[in-house]
Amino acid sequence: MRIRVINPNTTESMTALIAASARAVAGPGTVVEAVTSAMGPASIESHYDEALAVPGILAALHDADGYVLACFGDPGLDAAREVAAGPVVGLAEAAMHAATMVGRGFSVVTTLSRTKGRAHDLAGRYVAAGACRGVHACDIPVLDLESDPAARKEVVALARHALERDESDVIVLGCAGMADFASAMSAELGVPVIDGVAAATVLVQSLITLELRTSTRGEYAPPPAKRYSGLLQPFERT
Numbered sequence: 001m002r003i004r005v006i007n008p009n010t011t012e013s014m015t016a017l018i019a020a021s022a023r024a025v026a027g028p029g030t031v032v033e034a035v036t037s038a039m040g041p042a043s044i045e046s047h048y049d050e051a052l053a054v055p056g057i058l059a060a061l062h063d064a065d066g067y068v069l070a071c072f073g074d075p076g077l078d079a080a081r082e083v084a085a086g087p088v089v090g091l092a093e094a095a096m097h098a099a100t101m102v103g104r105g106f107s108v109v110t111t112l113s114r115t116k117g118r119a120h121d122l123a124g125r126y127v128a129a130g131a132c133r134g135v136h137a138c139d140i141p142v143l144d145l146e147s148d149p150a151a152r153k154e155v156v157a158l159a160r161h162a163l164e165r166d167e168s169d170v171i172v173l174g175c176a177g178m179a180d181f182a183s184a185m186s187a188e189l190g191v192p193v194i195d196g197v198a199a200a201t202v203l204v205q206s207l208i209t210l211e212l213r214t215s216t217r218g219e220y221a222p223p224p225a226k227r228y229s230g231l232l233q234p235f236e237r238t
């Protein structure tokens with residue numbers, strides 16, 4: 001099977017990080033193709049960035065049996081499900097569901113404080129009330145996670161604080177850029193630390209194995225044919 005892992009930002013080095021995390025959990029019969037969005041923001045740290053990341057995501061939804069949206073804000077997830085010919089899973093969706101299966105309450109450790117509301121909104125959509133005990137931001141910009149040597153230590157310290165403050169028992173990493181922190185953090189903290197890239201890859205792989213794809217019966221039916229003009233003209237559907 002082929003899983004296309006889409007980095008919705010335009011930073012190639014993050015795509016490489018994401019690819020490594022996805023490939024580490026892919027099964028023997030699974031080919032992971034990681035792609036970088038051809039257009040949009042260098043990183044996604046606001047509603048504006050999320051909005052401008054969606055066209056690049058939609059343009060990448062082809063040539064695979066299933067798709068991972070490799071950004072913790074799950075940008076464009078519902079739109080992607082209307083057009084993709086295979087299952088589509090977001091990082092937050094996968095990580096939060098996995099967290100509820102290995103603990104009673106999880107804390108999210110994410111990047112900028114301004115993205116905390118989005119994480120709360122997604123938790124409200126994906127998991128039962130009370131499952132997400134808190135969302136904490138390290139206020140390290142997404143692209144600095146890779147370049148700042150102190151970043152991992154700060155994220156670990158914040159996760160330790162979150163576990164105590166929230167009385168939670170699982171950590172969800174709130175950014176694809178933290179993917180390579182998960183296993184070392186789990187060993188250091190003694191709790192499950194969930195990387196959404198790995199979780200989403202395994203979930204998409206499972207859905208494909210179960211021969212499950214997004215239902216086209218109702219809300220996720222293909223969009224009605226219509227004209228799109230200007231820069232979005234290539235998205236025209238006939």
Ligand SMILES: NC(=O)NC1=NC(=O)NC1=O
Nearest residue numbers: 043044071072111175176
């Ligand atoms: N909460 C986040 O930092 N989300 C993200 N922004 C990106 O560019 N990739 C992410 O995963």
